[in-house]
Amino acid sequence: MILGIGSDLANIERIAAVLDRHGDRFRNRVFTPTEQRRAEARPPLIAATYAKRWAAKEACSKALGTGLRMGISWRDMAVTNLATGQPVMHVTGWAAARLASMTPPGHEAIIHVTLTDDHPWAQAFVVIEARPVPQPPFQT
Template identity: 35%
Template structure:
């Protein structure tokens, strides 16, 4: 078995500023899926921390891929939602899903955390060899 890892940390204020600009629709659509937006917007006071944590999660997954965002995955092809207990999980679409399959990967695990100023994520991808 091989384990690929990725981590990322982001300032919540950077995500808030990007979401609050007049280009918000473009940034939001380029980075987040409709289900992610629905989840984050439901968090009221901590919505920016939730957006930032998902942004960091997408970066962490792409780093675990070993490629970063771009060639093998776009931001909105990596979706991070929560199960009924609050545990985050990853759905992949498009090129990200295809690359995951090309790697022969078996699973992705992710953890997200945030405080007022920062959000952090850690992702692991397991490959059965």
């Protein structure tokens, strides 16, 4: 079952301007060290990489049904990538607590995220799904 859906559109040029103006203060407030390493390793695409992750955090907060309020921190949501390049959303802190409270008993929550960019826009969609936890077979 679907627990939440969120989307966001971020302007890459706006994120680039914030990076220029606030630098590490912005990076450290919003992005985890892993997210920063990923973005900084892509010199021609630094701002686009940060913008996609910004959009993903906004979309995730919307899918959690809170937006960025009620105690959710930017760094409570983080995007990493599998070896295939597929983005993966991780939640900690208050975001993880909120996700746990949304998840029905006997289910596990799975966060699906997709990212795209086409200068000057970066976009993210997040879908939170609850899947039944497989029960072990009955033993006699």
